[in-house]
Amino acid sequence: MKIRDWDRNLKVRLFGEFLMNVTFWMFFPFLTIYFAESFGKGTAGFLLIFSQVFSVLASLMGGYFADRFGRKRMMVIAALGQGISYVFFAAAVSPWFTSPIIGFIAFTIVGIFSSFYYPASQAMIADLVDEKERSNVFAVFYTSINIAVVIGPILGAIFYVNYRFQLLIAVAVICILLALLLTKLARETLTPTTKSVQQNPKWYSFLKNQVADYKIIVQDKIFLLYVTAGILVAQTFMQLDLLLPVYIKEKVGNQTLFDIGNWKLTLHGEQAFGVILSENGLLVALFTVIVTRWMTKYREKNVFILASIVYAISMVLFSRTELLWGLMIAMAVFTLAELMTAGLAQSFISKLAPDHMRGQYFAAAGLRHTVGRTIAPISIPLTVYVGYQWTFIILSALALVSALIYHFMFNLYERQKLVEQRIS
Structure with missing residues (x-):
């Protein structure tokens, strides 16, 4: 279209x-x-x-x-x-x-x-x-x-x-x-046939429905593990607009990105972060489809686990360099981890969800980001108490814990599929 x-x-x-x-x-x-x-x-x-x-x-x-x-x-x-x-x-x-x-x-x-x-x-x-x-x-x-x-x-x-x-x-x-x-x-697209919510006079009914939807994460052990691992690994990629700008602002002084003939570009902290964030957006725009096709060739278990490990590596790389080119390399690694599961996450949720509960599962899966984003700003005051390097190491450790949870979750998922195949 x-x-x-x-x-x-x-x-x-x-x-x-x-x-x-x-x-x-x-x-x-x-x-x-x-x-x-x-x-x-x-x-x-x-x-x-x-x-x-x-x-x-x-x-x-x-x-x-x-x-x-x-x-x-x-x-x-x-x-x-x-x-x-x-x-x-x-x-x-x-x-x-x-x-x-x-x-x-x-x-x-x-x-x-x-x-x-x-x-x-x-x-x-x-x-x-x-x-x-x-x-x-x-x-x-x-x-x-x-x-x-x-x-x-x-x-x-x-x-x-x-x-x-x-x-x-x-x-x-x-x-x-x-x-x-x-x-x-623009014109209104809400039709009378889709106004079912309006027939309910209780304004707070939406909240009750949301709570009912989220109850499924404690009823499905595999899904609960999936959401838990997602919240943990979210503590790394949520730092893109939380910890990283503060870190780069404080640590990166005036640095020359390139100096070729009459062309010279020197950046300080805030400008350096702008370039690095743009690098992330550019890589996502260019390589989402390519990386997704690449990842579909491998087992989902291996992709999710490896993505968490790559996130952990990127956190360590950020903590070990204050050079602009080093930060750009760290961001490239960070973006690779982001793209590895970009296309697989939604499809895996659809596999976990029964047909009649698919909407509820997708709604509950959003907890990975909503809860993750609510917790993620803790990293900023954490730097006051333990410093940047230890903060990045803690974030890296959380990503590795998520890899372990993914490993355990996929083992349960594969055993469940085997049992279902035998029964059928």
Whole structure:
């Protein structure tokens, strides 16, 4: 399905969300540095955990609101809410007034509105696109996000340091323009036949349903181990926008990336992190399909275990170098681990899930990221007590523990399959 054949709703979203993502990634990777400098690393880490708890709760509510009030309405409200929140964030870092507390509150509210936006946006795609074409449409949006991850940090390394206020105002304007575009050009895709949630007068029913869905992780031992291993290994890849920017900011002084004739590029900490994050986005955009096809040739057990080990190696590599090229090599190893299971994780969940519970299993599998992201900011205050090297070693150890859990889990899974084959 080509983009020119898309519904107008999707074309408007693709254009508006791409601009929003580029500007978002121009400043988001550097926020951990900003909060660490403003509050201290210990306090910043706990504040980020606190902020993430609100986002997790909002994500539970987002799907319910999208089904109850409509996809378009929630996306307009969420985009407008993000825009207004960015205005307050910009005011908190303006040349005339500075308040890290207001900045943090605005950042938290942005996260809440973002959690309202994306469930509605995903549901809109499902409403508009035939099932056989959905993966292609999702892939285009995913690719646009990764292009933004490549472009945004590079531009951010230039503009964030010197034009922070102007940058946040630009993000606010783009979010508000997206809300206006959706209002004028998009249509509501929630039909009367999909408004089953509206028939339930109890507003808190969505929470009860979510809790009921998550109960399955204690009923299925193999799935419980899968989620547990995922939460542990998430402590490594969640550091991409938590520990790594602070580490690189503090450890990387002015370094020359290349010096060829009249061409010379010298970077300091924040700029170096922008380049390294863009490297991750570029590698993901270029090699996701290739690495996924490569990994499908091997046993899933070996791929998951090896990915955790490669994550552990990348953490050690980050801790052992302060040189820019060394950090880029460490990021390449880190990205390889990310790509190894990118295509296999969803397919493995579908194998674990009974047909009549597949949606519940996918919902519960999201705990790997929601719980993982809630815990991950602990790494920042941890550096205050044990230092960077030991923090990276602890993260590496958690990845190795996840490899052991994957080993045990796949052994149980393979034995279960053997028993099922004998019975059949």
